Amino acid sequence: xxxxxxxxxxxxxxxxxxxxxxxxxxxxxxxxxxxxxxxxxxxxxxxxxxxxxxxxxxxxxxxxxxxxxxxxxxxxxxxxxxxxxxxxxxxxxxxxxxxxxxxxxxxxxxxxxxxxxxxxxxxxxxxxxxxxxxxxxxxxxxxxxxxxxxxxxxxxxxxxxxxxxxxxxxxxxxxxxxxxxxxxxxxxxxxxxxxxxxxxxxxxxxxxxxxxxxxxxxxxxxxxxxxxxxxxxxxxxxxxxxxxxxxxxxxxxxxxxxxxxxxxxxxxxxxxxxxxxxxxxxxxxxxxxxxxxxxxxxxxxxxxxxxxxxxxxxxxxxxxxxxxxxxxxxxxxxxxxxxxxxxxxxxxxxxxxxxxxxxxxxxxxxxxxxxxxxxxxxxxxxxxxxxxxxxxxxxxxxxxxxxxxxxxxxxxxxxxxxxxxxxxxxxxxxxxxxxxxxxxxxxxxxxxxxxxxxxxxxxxxxxxxxx
Amino acid sequence: xxxxxxxxxxxxxxxxxxxxxxxxxxxxxxxxxxxxxxxxxxxxxxxxxxxxxxxxxxxxxxxxxxxxxxxxxxxxxxxxxxxxxxxxxxxxxxxxxxxxxxxxxxxxxxxxxxxxxxxxxxxxxxxxxxxxxxxxxxxxxxxxxxxxxxxxxxxxxxxxxxxxxxxxxxxxxxxxxxxxxxxxxxxxxxxxxxxxxxxxxxxxxxxxxxxxxxxxxxxxxxxxxxxxxxxxxxxxxxxxxxxxxxxxxxxxxxxxxxxxxxxxxxxxxxxxxxxxxxxxxxxxxxxxxxxxxxxxxxxxxxxxxxxxxxxxxxxxxxxxxxxxxxxxxxxxxxxxxxxxxxxxxxxxxxxxxxxxxxxxxxxxxxxxxxxxxxxxxxxxxxxxxxxxxxxxxxxxxxxxxxxxxxxxxxxxxxxxxxxxxxxxxxxxxxxxxxxxxxxxxxxxxxxxxxxxxxxxxxxxxxxxxxxxxxxxxxxx
Numbered sequence: 013x014x015x016x017x018x019x020x021x022x023x024x025x026x027x028x029x030x031x032x033x034x035x036x037x038x039x040x041x042x043x044x045x046x047x048x049x050x051x052x053x054x055x056x057x058x059x060x061x062x063x064x065x066x067x068x069x070x071x072x073x074x075x076x077x078x079x080x081x082x083x084x085x086x087x088x089x090x091x092x093x094x095x096x097x098x099x100x101x102x103x104x105x106x107x108x109x110x111x112x113x114x115x116x117x118x119x120x121x122x123x124x125x126x127x128x129x130x131x132x133x134x135x136x137x138x139x140x141x142x143x144x145x146x147x148x149x150x151x152x153x154x155x156x157x158x159x160x161x162x163x164x165x166x167x168x169x170x171x172x173x174x175x176x177x178x179x180x181x182x183x184x185x186x187x188x189x190x191x192x193x194x195x196x197x198x199x200x201x202x203x204x205x206x207x208x209x210x211x212x213x214x215x216x217x218x219x220x221x222x223x224x225x226x227x228x229x230x231x232x233x234x235x236x237x238x239x240x241x242x243x244x245x246x247x248x249x250x251x252x253x254x255x256x257x258x259x260x261x262x263x264x265x266x267x268x269x270x271x272x273x274x275x276x277x278x279x280x281x282x283x284x285x286x287x288x289x290x291x292x293x294x295x296x297x298x299x300x301x302x303x304x305x306x307x308x309x310x311x312x313x314x315x316x317x318x319x320x321x322x323x324x325x326x327x328x329x330x331x332x333x334x335x336x337x338x339x340x341x342x343x344x345x346x347x348x349x350x351x352x353x354x355x356x357x358x359x360x361x362x363x364x365x366x367x368x369x370x371x372x373x374x375x376x377x378x379x380x381x382x383x384x385x386x387x388x389x390x391x392x393x394x395x396x397x398x399x400x401x402x403x404x405x406x407x408x409x410x411x412x413x414x415x416x417x418x419x420x421x422x423x424x425x426x427x428x429x430x431x432x433x434x435x436x437x438x439x440x441x442x443x444x445x446x447x448x449x450x451x452x453x454x455x456x457x458x459x460x461x462x463x464x465x466x467x468x469x470x471x472x473x474x475x476x477x478x479x
Numbered sequence: 480x481x482x483x484x485x486x487x488x489x490x491x492x493x494x495x496x497x498x499x500x501x502x503x504x505x506x507x508x509x510x511x512x513x514x515x516x517x518x519x520x521x522x523x524x525x526x527x528x529x530x531x532x533x534x535x536x537x538x539x540x541x542x543x544x545x546x547x548x549x550x551x552x553x554x555x556x557x558x559x560x561x562x563x564x565x566x567x568x569x570x571x572x573x574x575x576x577x578x579x580x581x582x583x584x585x586x587x588x589x590x591x592x593x594x595x596x597x598x599x600x601x602x603x604x605x606x607x608x609x610x611x612x613x614x615x616x617x618x619x620x621x622x623x624x625x626x627x628x629x630x631x632x633x634x635x636x637x638x639x640x641x642x643x644x645x646x647x648x649x650x651x652x653x654x655x656x657x658x659x660x661x662x663x664x665x666x667x668x669x670x671x672x673x674x675x676x677x678x679x680x681x682x683x684x685x686x687x688x689x690x691x692x693x694x695x696x697x698x699x700x701x702x703x704x705x706x707x708x709x710x711x712x713x714x715x716x717x718x719x720x721x722x723x724x725x726x727x728x729x730x731x732x733x734x735x736x737x738x739x740x741x742x743x744x745x746x747x748x749x750x751x752x753x754x755x756x757x758x759x760x761x762x763x764x765x766x767x768x769x770x771x772x773x774x775x776x777x778x779x780x781x782x783x784x785x786x787x788x789x790x791x792x793x794x795x796x797x798x799x800x801x802x803x804x805x806x807x808x809x810x811x812x813x814x815x816x817x818x819x820x821x822x823x824x825x826x827x828x829x830x831x832x833x834x835x836x837x838x839x840x841x842x843x844x845x846x847x848x849x850x851x852x853x854x855x856x857x858x859x860x861x862x863x864x865x866x867x868x869x870x871x872x873x874x875x876x877x878x879x880x881x882x883x884x885x886x887x888x889x890x891x892x893x894x895x896x897x898x899x900x901x902x903x904x905x906x907x908x909x910x911x912x913x914x915x916x917x918x919x920x921x922x923x924x925x926x927x928x929x930x931x932x933x934x935x936x937x938x939x940x941x942x943x944x945x946x947x948x949x950x951x952x953x954x955x
Contacts, residue, residue: 026501028498028501028502029498029501029502031502031506031507031508032507033507033508033509033700033707034508034706034707034708035508035513035707035708035711037708038666038708038711039666039667039670054497054498055498057507072667072670075513075516075517075667075670075671075674076513076667076670077512077513077516078503078505078508078509078510078511078512078513078516079502079503079512080485080501080503080512080515080519080546081485081501081502082512109486109548120744120746121746122746122750123746123750125750125755125756126755126756126758126759127800128753128754128755129793129796129797129800129806138753141749141752141753142749142753146742147565147568147569147742149565166752166753168740169748169752170742170743170744170748170749170752171740171741171742171743172740173568173739173740175564175568177561177594178590178591178593179590181558181561181590181591182558182561182590182591182594183561185554185555185558185561185562185565185591186561186562186564186565186568187565188552188554188555188558188561188562188565189534189552189554189561189562189563189564189566189567189569190565190566190568190569192552192562192565192566193532193565193566193569193570193573194569195569195570197565197569211555212555212558215555219553267807295809295835298809298810299807299809299835300793300796300807300809300810301805301806301807301808301832301835302800302805302806302807305750305755309744309746309749311744319532319550319552319566320550320569320570320573321530321532321550321569321570321572321573321574321575322529322530322573323529323530325550326528326529326548326549326550327548328550328551329491329544329551329552329553330551330552330553331535331544331551331552331553332553333541333542333553336493378835381832381833381834381835382833382834382835382836384833384834385833385834386834388833462836464838465834465836465838466838
């Protein structure tokens with residue numbers, strides 16, 4: 013079929029979709045367009061007016077019109093139906109937005125292996141690999157760097173990707189992309205780096221993107237030092253960037269838990285579509301210990317909500333913007349429901365010799381290991397002492413602690429910070445309206461110094477517990 | 480006919496009510512709409528709609544996901560290239576487009592765009608430069624012209640506010656970019672060029688070429704205070720002299736970007752990659768060294784960097800683990816490990832190590848005098864203080880009461896063997912002989928395992944171990 017200029021379609025315009033900018037006017041050599049004179053009642057704007065008498069169908073006006081549904085070529089659709097109010101009828105056109113197909117995770121059994129003897133940061137890296145993570149991004153920062161180094165060495169042998177980003181700000185946003193595409197991804201960082209990631213974590217929570225942040229905490233504020241401090245409990249539990257944010261915070265206390273809790277972190281991150289923070293300390297990161305591998309590994313699928321970049325997931329959107337106040341409020345209510353669900357389902361803790369304890373220690377991470385040493389020593393001296401060890405710092409596992417707290421007369425918070433763990437305890441007690449909590453005292457060190465066993469023992473020995 | 484890459488109805492735009500279903504949020508005459516039409520058309524013509532991921536920025540074009548029927552991801556201000564890296568590495572088959580304005584790309588997001596362009600990962604960046612901040616209401620942009628009036632340069636941009644930043648030239652100067660062009664929208668000819676450039680940039684990604692960057696000089700009539708026609712003229716007359724149009728770089732006949740790997744999840748391969756061995760080493764211990772402590776024995780090994788304290792500590796801990804005990808090792812690290820003192824705390828526990836530090840060790844191995852002076856007094860009553868008598872001549876006076884000094888000429892013995900590096904293994908032999916922490920064969924097995932990649936070193940190490948034991952027993 014041959015076509016002459018006159019047979020080619022001419023432009024048409026739905027006046028409601030024209031903002032009257034007039035960019036078409038100069039584009040037309042035949043002067044088909046003039047500025048309009050009449051306000052369109054639907055839009056309150058003045059659409060251009062169109063006289064196609066001289067039109068030669070060159071089509072240049074269409075490329076000059078900034079609106080997708082502005083000037084179009086006639087004859088390729090039912091223009092009459094394309095009026096405001098009738099528009100939705102067009103949605104059902106063939107090739108419409110597809111429904112995501114299920115692409116589930118699989119677990120694969122692993123044969124028994126000899127225990128490994130590895131550093132805490134390495135153990136966390138192995139946990140991530142066994143959880144199906146093949147996408148690791150990061151910026152080197154002591155004392156977390158070994159994790160990234162191990163990943164950089166191992167991932168290429170498994171078809172994975174380690175990418176050293178230009179900064180922690182870039183890191184968290186690369187994770188936003190990879191996590192938004194539905195892939196398990198993670199980073200290793202330490203306190204100052206974690207601070208830089210907080211904005212991005214807020215975006216991830218708002219957009220409901222799973223990811224795992226292993227923060228090997230060090231001394232602060234500012235550059236501080238690279239010694240072990242529990243300096244980011246407040247940030248992780250209460251300060252994940254702007255807005256209504258929370259994330260599950262896991263506090264390992266041994267290299268074994270660095271592996272186990274990192275694996276768990278991926279599971280929880282995808283279960284709740286939310287970042288998860290694994291909060292270690294500098295001591296634990298560098299500590300080498302016995303690590304037994306799990307009985308299974310995960311082969312991840314792609315979640316239905318992901319923006320993976322294929323036909324099945326084309327209709328999806330990863331986004332934290334919502335201009336409508338009511339919609340944004342309901343989004344926040346929904347996030348709150350998720351936080352409440354997490355709070356009731358995910359409290360984790362260890363109770364160490366708490367059954368008959370008059371005096372309870374409360375500690376997490378490496379200080380909890382030191383506190384266990386103190387409990388043992390104090391028990392040998394005849395003190396009835398036990399240890400409450402939160403494994404989730406958020407949600408704070410108060411439900412697990414109620415029984416022992418009810419019996420005890422003294423509670424000693426042992427931490428390598430200025431009271432950040434104690435603040436979590438006090439908030440939890442306050443919210444729960446615990447009637448008569450035991451007296452709270454503390455043993456605190458900072459600056460890269462952990463509380464020592466003898467400091468804990470001396471503190472407890474001085475408490476006057478009435479039997 | 481609008482390109483099918485636009486949604487048939489913009490349901491995300493104010494719930495798609497009334498004209499919102501088919502109108503953009505852009506002001507009349509804004510260049511964004513044109514760029515996005517060309518982009519949609521390019522996606523359509525290249526047939527990549529299903530696998531396209533579009534990264535919307537912060538700025539006037541934040542709501543591109545209202546319009547584009549593709550996978551949509553909305554980024555934080557300036558971070559679109561980082562988000563794009565995430566998407567591209569997560570699915571190398573996806574076609575990832577980062578669309579950014581001048582504040583987003585050339586101000587707050589400079590680090591991301593520069594590093595991503597240098598990286599050269601095959602994504603397509605569309606940079607819309609209209610010399611002003613639109614969404615926040617007409618403030619100075621990094622690309623604002625000298626003398627241009629904005630709400631934050633009320634007297635016109637002066638040198639104190641800096642000169643306009645030429646991004647296309649900067650990106651072209653980076654190694655990773657394969658195609659960089661600056662185009663404009665102010666007349667029919669420029670619009671045809673712009674359309675062609677956008678399609679070319681996208682096509683390069685489809686062909687796996689590399690990083691492509693299209694800068695579009697665009698009109699913001701509202702904040703320039705001009706009608707759309709005058710805004711076109713303003714871009715032509717004022718922006719183009721500062722931001723010359725044209726191809727800034729084209730090395731598209733070069734090699735493709737290396738293939739982005741695809742993850743594998745084979746269990747055996749995974750276990751091998753993480754170094755999980757199948758073979759259990761033989762065991763030699765007939766019980767825990769209760770003569771040292773009923774439950775948990777702590778050791779400290781201290782010396783100068785290079786003395787081998789960390790390696791010796793690793794041998795002890797591995798030997799203990801292999802024998803079925805629990806063990807931990809804490810090194811001194813960071814600046815401390817770069818010269819100066821290097822020390823390691825080791826625990827060997829019958830069941831479980833509780834506190835991993837060794838403030839009061841059962842055993843101290845001191846490789847030099849400062850280490851002995853510092854940690855000697857911390858050794859508990861009945862504990863063992865093994866030190867290098869080649870370098871420490873006087874009997875230490877600062878030991879805790881009841882601690883047993885064991886002087887062994889570690890450096891001298893290692894030199895006699897012709898391998899000064901093995902003095903830490905001499906120390907291990909001596910330690911085993913006097914403490915009986917674990918049987919000799921436990922240590923040697925762990926030592927051999929550690930030297931798996933250096934089999935030639937095994938004989939001299941074994942000799943050093945036995946010499947250490949002999950010297951210690953002679954002394955003790």
